Amino acid sequence: MNIVEIRDLVKNYPLGNTTVHALRGVSMDIPKGALMSVVGPSGSGKTTLLNIVGCVDAATSGSVKVGGSETTSLTDRELTHLRLHKIGFIFQTFNLVPVLTALENVEFPLLLQGGQSKAKVREKARQLLEGVGILGHQDHKPAELSGGQRQRVAIARALVTDPDLVLADEPTANLDSETGESILRLMQTMNQERGTTFVFSTHDSQVLRYAKDVVRIHDGQLVGA
Amino acid sequence: MLVWRLAWRNLWRHRGRSLVVGGILFLGALLLTFGNGVVSGMADGLRRQVVESFTGDVVVVSDKQVDDNVFLSMMGKEVEPLTRVTSLQRLVDSLSWVKGSLPMGKNMALALHETEGSPGFVFLLGVDFQKWQEFFPGAFQVKAGRMPSPGQSGLLLPTGANEQLYQTMGQVFAPEGSVDTLLLPKDARGLSLESLRHDLVLMGYSNTMSASDQRLKVSGLGKYSSLNTIWGHFAICDIESYRSVLGYHRQDEAAKDLSASQSKVLASDDLDALLSDGDLASQEIVGPQATGNATTGEVDPIWNLLLVKIADKTPEVAAEELDSLFRQRSLPARALSWHQAVGVIGSLALLIRGSLMGFVGLLFVVAAIVIANTLAMSAMERASEIGMMRAVGATRLFIAKLMLAETTVLAVLFGGAGILLGACVVAVVPHLGITTGNDLLQMVYGGEVFRPLLRPMDILLCLLELGAVVGLASVYPMQIAASITPLDAIARD
Numbered sequence: 210m211n212i213v214e215i216r217d218l219v220k221n222y223p224l225g226n227t228t229v230h231a232l233r234g235v236s237m238d239i240p241k242g243a244l245m246s247v248v249g250p251s252g253s254g255k256t257t258l259l260n261i262v263g264c265v266d267a268a269t270s271g272s273v274k275v276g277g278s279e280t281t282s283l284t285d286r287e288l289t290h291l292r293l294h295k296i297g298f299i300f301q302t303f304n305l306v307p308v309l310t311a312l313e314n315v316e317f318p319l320l321l322q323g324g325q326s327k328a329k330v331r332e333k334a335r336q337l338l339e340g341v342g343i344l345g346h347q348d349h350k351p352a353e354l355s356g357g358q359r360q361r362v363a364i365a366r367a368l369v370t371d372p373d374l375v376l377a378d379e380p381t382a383n384l385d386s387e388t389g390e391s392i393l394r395l396m397q398t399m400n401q402e403r404g405t406t407f408v409f410s411t412h413d414s415q416v417l418r419y420a421k422d423v424v425r426i427h428d429g430q431l432v433g434a
Numbered sequence: 435m436l437v438w439r440l441a442w443r444n445l446w447r448h449r450g451r452s453l454v455v456g457g458i459l460f461l462g463a464l465l466l467t468f469g470n471g472v473v474s475g476m477a478d479g480l481r482r483q484v485v486e487s488f489t490g491d492v493v494v495v496s497d498k499q500v501d502d503n504v505f506l507s508m509m510g511k512e513v514e515p516l517t518r519v520t521s522l523q524r525l526v527d528s529l530s531w532v533k534g535s536l537p538m539g540k541n542m543a544l545a546l547h548e549t550e551g552s553p554g555f556v557f558l559l560g561v562d563f564q565k566w567q568e569f570f571p572g573a574f575q576v577k578a579g580r581m582p583s584p585g586q587s588g589l590l591l592p593t594g595a596n597e598q599l600y601q602t603m604g605q606v607f608a609p610e611g612s613v614d615t616l617l618l619p620k621d622a623r624g625l626s627l628e629s630l631r632h633d634l635v636l637m638g639y640s641n642t643m644s645a646s647d648q649r650l651k652v653s654g655l656g657k658y659s660s661l662n663t664i665w666g667h668f669a670i671c672d673i674e675s676y677r678s679v680l681g682y683h684r685q686d687e688a689a690k691d692l693s694a695s696q697s698k699v700l701a702s703d704d705l706d707a708l709l710s711d712g713d714l715a716s717q718e719i720v721g722p723q724a725t726g727n728a729t730t731g732e733v734d735p736i737w738n739l740l741l742v743k744i745a746d747k748t749p750e751v752a753a754e755e756l757d758s759l760f761r762q763r764s765l766p767a768r769a770l771s772w773h774q775a776v777g778v779i780g781s782l783a784l785l786i787r788g789s790l791m792g793f794v795g796l797l798f799v800v801a802a803i804v805i806a807n808t809l810a811m812s813a814m815e816r817a818s819e820i821g822m823m824r825a826v827g828a829t830r831l832f833i834a835k836l837m838l839a840e841t842t843v844l845a846v847l848f849g850g851a852g853i854l855l856g857a858c859v860v861a862v863v864p865h866l867g868i869t870t871g872n873d874l875l876q877m878v879y880g881g882e883v884f885r886p887l888l889r890p891m892d893i894l895l896c897l898l899e900l901g902a903v904v905g906l907a908s909v910y911p912m913q914i915a916a917s918i919t920p921l922d923a924i925a926r927d
Contacts, residue, residue, distance in 0.1 A: 256924070265825055265920035286829065292920075293827025304822035304923060308443035320436045321827045366826065378924070 212373050212406050213239035213262055218271035220257050220429075231257040233429040234271070239408060241373070244400040246420035247410040254429040255410035256378050262408070263296055263376045264288040276373050293321055297367030299377035299409075305351040305362055312338060312347035315365045322370060337365035341395055357388035364395060368405060377409035381416060393419040437832070441839035448812065455808050455841075456848035462801035462903060463849040467856025467896045469794040471886035473787055475860075479881040483660030484779070485772050487573040490536065490741030491749040492756060493775040494522060497766045503777030504540065504739060504770070506664075512639070513540050513738040515682065520734045522767055525759060531746050536561075536569040537737040539676040543636040546647060547603050554602035556595045556669045558636065560676020560737075569741070572659055574670070577617050579609025579654035587675045588653030589634060593617055594666020596655065599634075607631050607652050617655050636671075638680035648678045660881050663871060664779065673737075682736040740767070749773065798899060802906040809841060809911035813918070820915055821923025830916040837912045838904075845904040853896050860886045 220232040231254045239245055239262075247255045260266035261273055264280050273280045276295050280288065292298075305314045315334035319325060325333075338344045341361040343354075351359055360380060367375045377396070381389030396407050397419050409420075417423055425432045445452040485491050488505075495504055496514040504513045516522070519537050526535045539560025544553045564584045567573075574581075574590060582588035591607055600606050600619040608618065608630040615623045618630075637647040650671055658665040671679075744752045749771035756769035773784060813820065820833055868884040870876060879885065 260921065260924060263825075265924065289824070289827060289829050292825065298825050300822065300825075300924070304818065304825075306440070306819065306823065308440060308447050317436075317823075318826050321832065370827075 210241045211238040212241045212243075212276060213237075213408075214272075214274040215262070216272040218258070218261065218273060219269045220254075220261060220266070221269045231429050232261070232268075235426075235429070235431055237424060237431060239374070239406065241406055242400070242404050243406050243408070243422050244397060244420055245406075245408045245422040245424060246417055247408060247424050247426060248412065248414065248417060249410075249426040250412055253426045255412075255426055257429075258426065259376050259378050259408065259410055262374075263298060264292050265298075293318060294370060295373045297370065297372040297375035297405075299360070299363045299367050299375065299380050301379045301382050305359055305366070307351050310348050310350055311343065311354065311358075311362045314351070314362055315369050318366060318370045334365070334369060337369050338362070340368075340399070341365045355388075356384050357391065360384060360388075360392050361395065364392070364399070368399060368403070371403075372405070374406045374408065377407065379410055379412070381411065381413065386415075389413075389416065390419075437835050437839045438843075440836055441843050444836075445840055445843055451808065451812055452844060455805050456844045458801055458804055458808075459845055459900075459903070460848040460852040460855075462797060463852025463896065463900050464856045464859075465797055466794055466899050467853045467888070467893075468859055468886065469790060469797070470892045470896055470899075471856065471860035471863075471888045473790045473794070474889060474892045475885045475887035476787060476790070476879070478887050479879060479885055483881045484776060485743070485749075487570050487658065487660050488665055489772045489775055490569075491744045491772055492742040492752050493770045493772060494526070494740035494742060494756065494760075494767050495738070495770060495775075497760075497768050499768070502770050502774040504775050506777045506779060512542070515736045516738055516740060516767060517736060518734055518765055518767075519737045519740060521763075522740055522760075522765055525763060525765070526740065526742055526756065531744055531752070533743040533745050534569060535743070536565055536741045538566070538739045538741055539673055539680065539682075539736075540738045541680055542639040543679050544639055545599055545603060546635040546637055547605070548635060551603050551605070554599040555639065556599065556636070557667050558638075558676060558679065559668050559670045560673040560680075561670055562673055563670075566670070569743075574656055574658055576654040576656040578613040578656070579611065579652065582653045582672055586653075587650065587672045589636075589650040589675070590654045590656065590670040591634075591652050592662065592666040592669065593619075593655065593657055594662060595669045598667060605631050607634055608655050609652050613655065636679045646678060646681055648675055650675055650679075661876055662882075663876065673735075677736060742769075794899075798903055802903045805841070805903070805907035806910045809837065809907065810914045813837060813911045813915040816915075817918050817922045819923070820918045821920050824918065825920035825923060833918070834912040834916045837915045838908045841904050841908045841911075845900055849900045849904070853893065853900065856896070857888055857893065860888045
């Protein structure tokens with residue numbers, strides 16, 4: 210069963226008087242439970258692909274289905290709902306809310322969802338922080354955490370809503386190799402233990418061994434798996 | 435709860451910016467509160483010192499009176515005689531929202547020099563002293579001499595009028611007995627007491643050309659308790675003397691005439707013959723005549739104004755309602771609000787009040803623009819953070835609420851402090867005894883002493899104004915923040 214189905218996806222950016230063709234008719238499926246890496250050099254279109262799949266950018270043409278929903282025809286409110294309930298995000302620069310503690314950052318999506326008791330939200334956030342190995346830093350603000358610790362918090366936050374899909378755009382790009390590998394091992398563990406679908410982009414071929422599936426992209430086109 | 439927690443921490447994190455916006459809100463709220471206090475104090479002061487001391491809320495005049503400005507018209511243009519005052523007063527007093535009414539004569543009189551000097555002039559009020567004191571308690575402070583007793587003729591001369599008479603006539607007037615020289619015109623303080631004159635010959639300045647001269651004893655010299663620089667030109671005399679000066683029929687004569695007429699009516703069955711009776715037809719009419727009711731025997735003497743104090747209505751609305759009633763009853767009168775009746779003072783008061791409110795409004799807009807600009811810049815600086823929140827599922831509404839919450843927290847803390855301090859300043863200022871003799875400033879002060887005033891309604895108004903500033907200042911930043919997309923966060927990376 211596919212969690213994501215992409216057909217003839219095209220994304221063009223206007224740049225001055227010219228048009229940048231970021232994606233040129235990409236078609237692919239991402240099966241549920243995958244741990245997929247999208248690999249390609251800088252400017253190849255990996256981030257654009259992840260952004261469109263993650264409903265933070267709109268396609269120029271083509272079809273993208275996430276969890277069965279055709280995202281190209283959804284309203285902003287519906288896309289926001291989809292991101293909140295079905296998709297988890299891990300950013301390259303460990304984007305956390307700076308004024309919230311590690312624990313509160315993990316609680317944040319659950320509080321946005323609403324409908325759960327404060328105690329339940331807190332307990333779930335603690336479990337995830339424990340799962341990513343930084344429960345001891347739960348009361349620290351992002352500025353008081355190292356890059357690796359922040360990325361672990363970001364992973365916990367991405368997983369806290371039990372999403373169908375977690376997207377990570379170059380999650381190890383700003384980390385040293387040792388910390389980067391620990392983050393990838395963590396994603397691998399979460400994928401195996403929880404069955405969460407992970408898609409991460411990278412241009413570092415050293416990290417490919419952690420992926421079950423690899424998709425190569427070049428000049429906006431898939432060039433092989 | 436999440437929104438408020440985030441808002442509070444964001445404000446704390448960006449303390450510098452929060453202090454700038456908070457400072458603007460604090461100053462804005464302080465000035466708004468103080469401005470409202472000044473406007474309210476002015477309104478209250480004017481009401482107290484004009485309405486409660488001199489004019490009443492509504493002034494009823496003759497329907498023949500063309501000019502609305504009956505108190506302060508240039509060169510004392512004549513105020514038309516008001517007839518059927520008894521009927522008017524009975525009607526007015528029967529209204530539930532009327533607190534009381536007082537008939538009054540008001541016109542200008544020439545003060546004749548008894549030798550060869552130039553005449554002077556005074557604005558002359560004709561009153562029943564007892565009723566006038568009851569209607570305007572404490573409005574005039576007699577500093578020398580005394581207030582004429584009921585039924586006694588006499589003149590109360592304010593220091594302002596005395597000064598004016600001295601400037602034009604070169605004569606100084608004072609009641610008999612000892613007089614504090616400080617009450618006399620500045621240049622005349624060296625004069626001997628023997629040179630002071632104790633009576634004044636007045637002649638009505640009237641279109642009827644029927645005025646006669648009348649010698650009036652100066653009973654008292656003093657000051658109006660408020661706005662003496664303005665009202666100080668109005669001398670007050672008993673109504674009978676006033677009518678004589680203006681050439682109006684005296685009340686007792688009219689009553690006597692009416693009694694004679696009544697006798698004839700009662701003695702004769704032939705009304706036609708009675709109407710052609712030479713005695714009645716040949717009465718010498720030398721001026722506006724007191725009207726009589728042949729059926730009831732009532733005498734209705736001439737006045738110029740009927741002053742009315744009201745409750746629970748604005749003077750403008752009350753005047754309109756009275757006008758309507760007068761038309762229904764065919765009474766020859768119309769009603770003016772006190773603003774209309776005092777002419778330039780009323781207009782000036784409204785102008786000053788309007789200017790103050792305009793200043794407060796301008797402050798309001800400037801504060802809103804500065805705050806909106808600062809918050810909008812802040813929202814743009816935080817595009818990455820806001821975009822990230824949007825990426826993980828925060829709606830546009832959530833972001834808008836967050837911005838509004840941040841502004842609201844600042845408004846409550848700093849704006850609240852500004853209102854509190856403003857209220858304290860308004861409470862303290864009247865005790866500082868800031869006074870002025872300047873007429874224009876007296877309009878702003880609402881009297882001689884600067885007394886800003888804050889009522890619960892004014893504080894509520896301040897809160898509403900602050901709320902409006904916050905609302906207005908938040909709209910643009912909320913729009914900016916809510917329009918930030920998750921892609922903006924990623925693009926910033």
